[in-house]
Amino acid sequence: MKVLVLNSGSSSQKSCLYELAGALPEHPPEPPWQGTIEWAPLGQLANLDVKHAGSRVIHEERAIRSRQEAIEHLLHTLWEGKARVISGPEEINVVGHRVVHGGQEYTQPTVITPQVIAALSRLAVFAPLHNRAEVEGIETVERVVGPVPQVAVFDTAFHSQLPLPAAAYPGPFEWLEQGIRRYGFHGINHQYCAERAAQLLAKDLDSLRLVTCHLGNGCSLAAVRNGRSIDTTMGFTPLDGLMMGSRSGSIDPGILTYLMRQSQMTGEEMDDLLNKKSGLLGISGVSSDMREVLTAMASGNPRAKLAFEMFVHQLRSYIGAMIGVLEGIDVLVFTAGIGENSPEVRATACGGFGFLGLKLDLEKNARPQADQDIATPDSAVRVLVIRAQEDWAIARECWRLARDAASVDLRLRAQDETATAKASQFQKLKETERP
Ligand code: AMP
Numbered sequence: 001m002k003v004l005v006l007n008s009g010s011s012s013q014k015s016c017l018y019e020l021a022g023a024l025p026e027h028p029p030e031p032p033w034q035g036t037i038e039w040a041p042l043g044q045l046a047n048l049d050v051k052h053a054g055s056r057v058i059h060e061e062r063a064i065r066s067r068q069e070a071i072e073h074l075l076h077t078l079w080e081g082k083a084r085v086i087s088g089p090e091e092i093n094v095v096g097h098r099v100v101h102g103g104q105e106y107t108q109p110t111v112i113t114p115q116v117i118a119a120l121s122r123l124a125v126f127a128p129l130h131n132r133a134e135v136e137g138i139e140t141v142e143r144v145v146g147p148v149p150q151v152a153v154f155d156t157a158f159h160s161q162l163p164l165p166a167a168a169y170p171g172p173f174e175w176l177e178q179g180i181r182r183y184g185f186h187g188i189n190h191q192y193c194a195e196r197a198a199q200l201l202a203k204d205l206d207s208l209r210l211v212t213c214h215l216g217n218g219c220s221l222a223a224v225r226n227g228r229s230i231d232t233t234m235g236f237t238p239l240d241g242l243m244m245g246s247r248s249g250s251i252d253p254g255i256l257t258y259l260m261r262q263s264q265m266t267g268e269e270m271d272d273l274l275n276k277k278s279g280l281l282g283i284s285g286v287s288s289d290m291r292e293v294l295t296a297m298a299s300g301n302p303r304a305k306l307a308f309e310m311f312v313h314q315l316r317s318y319i320g321a322m323i324g325v326l327e328g329i330d331v332l333v334f335t336a337g338i339g340e341n342s343p344e345v346r347a348t349a350c351g352g353f354g355f356l357g358l359k360l361d362l363e364k365n366a367r368p369q370a371d372q373d374i375a376t377p378d379s380a381v382r383v384l385v386i387r388a389q390e391d392w393a394i395a396r397e398c399w400r401l402a403r404d405a406a407s408v409d410l411r412l413r414a415q416d417e418t419a420t421a422k423a424s425q426f427q428k429l430k431e432t433e434r435p
Contacts, residue, residue, distance in 0.1 A: 003398045004078075007391055048061075068143075089146055098153055099130075100134065101183065110152050162229060162230065184232035193386045201331065213332070247275050
């Protein structure tokens with residue numbers, strides 16, 4: 001089965017093609033085709049890369065007239081030119097999309113129908129930058145690949161069973177009725193890491209209390225018990241919680257009302273300030289990239305030092321909060337760009353938990369292999385570094401959904417491509433969706 005995955009973000013478009021036969025492999029396979037576009041403002045040059053099994057085959061700088069056109073161009077490289085890996089779009093069996101916000105309605109991977117697209121567009125009020133890009137991706141696939149089944153996998157879904165005391169904000173009760181509550185994000189990766197941790201440790205996931213730390217451009221933690229997220233640091237939006245590359249994370253809401261009164265800032269200006277000019281960038285004045293902050297700190301930049309120290313202070317504080325919610329901890333997971341690559345961040349964060357018997361193997365921490373336990377054998381807490389594999393996690397969900405729909409021919413390339421035929425094919429898949 002050939003599964004195409006689209007991960008449409010506000011700043012990049014990542015795509016992968018996976019080829020799955022028989023049972024799912026134990027280790028995430030290297031996708032035979034991987035395409036990425038790093039977006040630039042319209043009219044400027046965007047970077048487009050295609051890799052085969054990790055090696056670059058195409059690198060282009062392209063002037064972008066529209067995002068759809070660029071995604072269309074990227075998809076065509078699957079079956080045209082030197083990067084081609086399939087003979088035509090009809091070979092693709094299913095397309096999976098990462099969708100950031102599924103609201104309260106979507107808590108499972110879902111076959112995309114016109115109704116789902118309408119709902120995703122409605123949910124764009126909660127995540128305007130993301131959900132719009134995702135709908136564009138879905139429509140482009142529909143146009144370029146044809147009537148292939150498409151599946152939405154939601155970043156909010158893993159957190160959809162947060163207990164109400166963790167999900168509710170202590171504003172007026174009516175907020176809950178209006179959908180103002182903690183949704184949580186990065187759920188695809190938090191869930192993947194929890195499952196992968198259990199696999200690596202050869203333990204039943206239900207027996208483990210895990211704190212998963214997704215530390216990338218965006219940062220969030222999740223507390224996982226019985227295989228479920230029971231608390232997380234991101235909230236109503238991906239702005240909540242830990243400070244991030246250029247996002248503030250949680251701040252006293254009184255600062256916002258103060259700024260509104262003092263400087264008459266508009267909502268948009270405030271959004272820009274909190275999302276793009278805060279966090280590591282805002283404090284260091286150097287960069288939103290932890291690598292550059294670390295380099296500046298090493299050369300004596302006091303603001304870079306403060307940014308790093310604030311980051312690890314907050315990280316320790318949130319790990320502690322999650323341990324309290326879990327009533328203990330068996331496994332601490334570090335994942336995503338900073339989590340996977342910064343020994344300094346991991347060591348400083350773990351240094352706060354020696355009193356629990358957590359002991360880091362400093363050599364392993366300095367140079368971890370992909371997906372490795374970096375705690376000493378006698379540590380009371382396992383500490384794992386796990387490579388974020390969102391695209392693979394999405395492909396797996398598509399595979400599971402397709403397996404559940406085994407009686408349906410997934411190559412829904414109907415002879416009769418009328419809207420009615422397409423709707424009934426989607427319907428057949430939908431009937432087999434898990435509850
Ligand atoms: P992600 O969003 O998962 O792609 O993570 C991106 C972030 O990872 C970058 O902004 C960097 O701050 C961080 N990162 C990547 N490599 C390193 C590294 N070697 N050391 C520290 N941070 C890193």
